[in-house]
Amino acid sequence: MEKTRVAIIGGGPAGLLLSHILDLNGVDNIVVEQRSRAYVLSRIRAGVLEAGSVDMLRSMGLGERLDREGKPHDGTYIVWAGSEKLLIDTKKYTGRDMTAYGQTAITEDLYAARDKAGGQIIDEAENVQPYDMTTDAPYVTFTKDGKERRIDCDYIAGCDGFHGVSRKSIPADLMQVYEKGYPFGWLAIMSETAPLSDIIYANHERGFALASQRNERLSRYYIQCDLNDNVDEWPDDRFWEELKARFPKDIADAIATGPSIEKSIAPLRSFVAEPMRHGRLFLAGDAAHIVPPTGAKGLNLAFSDVYYLSRGLIEHYGKNNDTYLDGYSDMALRRIWNAERLSWHLTCLLHKFPDDDRFDQRTREDELAYLSKSEIAMAALAEQYAGLPFED
Ligand code: APR
Numbered sequence: 036m037e038k039t040r041v042a043i044i045g046g047g048p049a050g051l052l053l054s055h056i057l058d059l060n061g062v063d064n065i066v067v068e069q070r071s072r073a074y075v076l077s078r079i080r081a082g083v084l085e086a087g088s089v090d091m092l093r094s095m096g097l098g099e100r101l102d103r104e105g106k107p108h109d110g111t112y113i114v115w116a117g118s119e120k121l122l123i124d125t126k127k128y129t130g131r132d133m134t135a136y137g138q139t140a141i142t143e144d145l146y147a148a149r150d151k152a153g154g155q156i157i158d159e160a161e162n163v164q165p166y167d168m169t170t171d172a173p174y175v176t177f178t179k180d181g182k183e184r185r186i187d188c189d190y191i192a193g194c195d196g197f198h199g200v201s202r203k204s205i206p207a208d209l210m211q212v213y214e215k216g217y218p219f220g221w222l223a224i225m226s227e228t229a230p231l232s233d234i235i236y237a238n239h240e241r242g243f244a245l246a247s248q249r250n251e252r253l254s255r256y257y258i259q260c261d262l263n264d265n266v267d268e269w270p271d272d273r274f275w276e277e278l279k280a281r282f283p284k285d286i287a288d289a290i291a292t293g294p295s296i297e298k299s300i301a302p303l304r305s306f307v308a309e310p311m312r313h314g315r316l317f318l319a320g321d322a323a324h325i326v327p328p329t330g331a332k333g334l335n336l337a338f339s340d341v342y343y344l345s346r347g348l349i350e351h352y353g354k355n356n357d358t359y360l361d362g363y364s365d366m367a368l369r370r371i372w373n374a375e376r377l378s379w380h381l382t383c384l385l386h387k388f389p390d391d392d393r394f395d396q397r398t399r400e401d402e403l404a405y406l407s408k409s410e411i412a413m414a415a416l417a418e419q420y421a422g423l424p425f426e427d
């Protein structure tokens with residue numbers, strides 16, 4: 036039997052960052068992760084950080100490599116049929132830029148920081164289960180190397196992603212769930228080629244496409260695909276050809292192709308479970324909400340949750356003040372819903388839906404034309420794309 040103040044279920048970005056911040060503030064915690072560290076580190080996810088996320092990582096001592104390798108952008112471009120490139124200029128409208136820096140690198144930085152500080156991360160934990168969240172003495176049980184273990188704690192942080200056990204351990208009748216599926220997926224590849232200098236979304240009658248990057252020698256590209264597609268049906272040549280067909284010729288010609296080093300298909304989903312608290316269990320990150328990747332909000336939301344939750348726990352232990360802890364769910368959800376709406380909207384604006392008629396595509400193009408003409412419309416989009424500021 037072990038004892039800690041905060042037991043953190045899940046060692047993804049949310050769980051690791053929470054652990055790191057709590058530790059910096061003298062709140063001891065243990066992370067329990069079901070997969071191996073190698074597996075967690077090999078996961079490739081999105082790679083665009085809001086300025087608020089960058090500030091937060093820097094202020095927690097995690098900015099060194101990020102400042103060296105992360106690439107700042109004034110915003111993200113949109114292209115569509117017969118138009119000039121349109122920049123969602125977060126720099127111009129909000130004074131804040133966006134930084135291309137992969138979640139894989141962030142996870143590496145977080146593990147390095149936890150190791151340096153002697154943080155306890157138990158990996159390959161099986162059958163992780165939270166108990167007694169509505170009492171003053173919650174605990175978490177799991178099996179490690181064939182032995183049953185138990186961690187007694189004051190609080191449990193459910194940072195175990197969409198498929199985790201934390202949300203599922205909350206009685207369904209105490210939760211509101213909002214969910215939307217989309218009738219397509221994203222086919223992604225990583226290639227060791229020089230990326231385009233900009234991050235560019237394309238709306239095209241063949242479907243959505245995205246050009247992104249990880250560093251000077253690593254590119255990330257996506258195309259909208261059928262939900263039933265299999266990566267085996269998408270050899271590299273076919274991928275590159277389809278990708279280029281969805282961008283205007285000058286951009287397509289500038290795309291450097293090469294062998295893929297990773298290829299995957301992911302479905303798109305919007306999901307929110309609220310409230311994000313049940314007794315002494317708090318949900319953070321993908322455990323409570325999912326956004327479709329259009330907008331790259333998933334990781335940034337996980338970080339804003341951690342910002343609010345860590346503040347609540349630090350105020351509780353340091354100042355005996357529960358205002359922030361009690362306000363956590365409402366405060367986090369305000370930001371989450373803004374990003375949910377933005378991600379849903381950008382997904383609808385930029386993709387081709389199977390039952391689209393000519394009217395749908397024409398109104399989409401009208402909205403894009405409006406955005407390119409109206410400073411007011413663009414300022415509103417840029418403000419949300421940059422991510423709303425954290426609340427005091
Ligand atoms: N017990 C312990 N750990 C678990 C369990 C469980 N029952 N179930 C899942 N986990 C672990 C997963 O193996 C994973 O390492 O929890 C971690 C959750 O990490 P993420 O899924 O990356 O979620 P989160 O930390 O909230 O980060 C959100 O990830 O999905 C992307 O776009 C999303 O970028 C965003 C970020």
Ligand code: PHB
Nearest residue numbers: 081082247328329330331
């Ligand atoms: C990425 O680089 O992986 C990326 C960028 C922008 C998005 C989604 C993903 O909207």
